[in-house]
Amino acid sequence: MRGWGTSAKSIVFGSFLALSYQVAVPPADASPNRQPRQLPQTAYERYAAAKYHGRTMLHGQYAHAGLSCVPFARSDSGIAVVGNAWQWWDNAAGIYARGSVPESGSVLTFRSNGRMRLGHVAVVSRVINPREIEIEHANWWGPGMHGGVARNIPVVDVSEANDWSAVRVGLGEAGHFGSVYPTYGFIYDRPDTGVMVTASGAPAPQPQLNPVPSDLRPPTERGWHTYEEVAEAPAASVRNRQTVHLASSHVTDPEQ
Numbered sequence: 001m002r003g004w005g006t007s008a009k010s011i012v013f014g015s016f017l018a019l020s021y022q023v024a025v026p027p028a029d030a031s032p033n034r035q036p037r038q039l040p041q042t043a044y045e046r047y048a049a050a051k052y053h054g055r056t057m058l059h060g061q062y063a064h065a066g067l068s069c070v071p072f073a074r075s076d077s078g079i080a081v082v083g084n085a086w087q088w089w090d091n092a093a094g095i096y097a098r099g100s101v102p103e104s105g106s107v108l109t110f111r112s113n114g115r116m117r118l119g120h121v122a123v124v125s126r127v128i129n130p131r132e133i134e135i136e137h138a139n140w141w142g143p144g145m146h147g148g149v150a151r152n153i154p155v156v157d158v159s160e161a162n163d164w165s166a167v168r169v170g171l172g173e174a175g176h177f178g179s180v181y182p183t184y185g186f187i188y189d190r191p192d193t194g195v196m197v198t199a200s201g202a203p204a205p206q207p208q209l210n211p212v213p214s215d216l217r218p219p220t221e222r223g224w225h226t227y228e229e230v231a232e233a234p235a236a237s238v239r240n241r242q243t244v245h246l247a248s249s250h251v252t253d254p255e256q
Helices: 002-024 043-052 069-077 085-091
Strands: 096-099 107-110 120-129 132-138 149-157 166-170 177-191 228-231 235-239 242-246 249-252
Touching (some): 069 120, 069 132, 085 107, 085 120, 085 177, 120 149
Antiparallel strands (some): 096 177, 107 120, 107 177, 120 132, 132 149, 166 177, 228 249, 235 242
């Protein structure tokens, strides 16, 4: 009995020391000198912060393998338009209101182009400013994106009139945006009144972004700065022992 009492006292004393040590050492996050981290305010800042802290949340959350953009947009927005993505804009006429002003819950409709024959639709999850929104969409081309759902993805309007007729979608790299995609505008979850929703103020300044990889709009819709004047090397021909230089110039498409 004596030996048992000594052992029991040792166990109790050891447990007390272990408990005292856990209480005495506070977690690192509870340090009084630790300042709360300021959260980024815009999608550009969140992109940079995500890369700096080694997170990948801005790549989006991927699920529902094989889900295309159309059924996802219907389910996520409640806007039940029939047809492929490129047909949504016309098929919504007379049923849902449409316009060029982003609203949370509206559907951004992408036009058919050389890279997306069936177009694309995405749901606006947040409006940051007149030129920037965040979207949720499915089956967007990109690393790890095929067949998945991406959330918190920034999109910027790069149209000259700030009418959301041309956009660039955020990539997985911090602060980088992809090619210029032509769009129709937004479909809203309310009845069509026959009047397009348009902005009443002056166009907001265009944001400064990384160089455009490619412009998928028709050539007639691209700004002058997307074209490059190229002068060909002069060709020479001899007529009556006199050299005549023939020079020509033409406009080339930077995508070709």
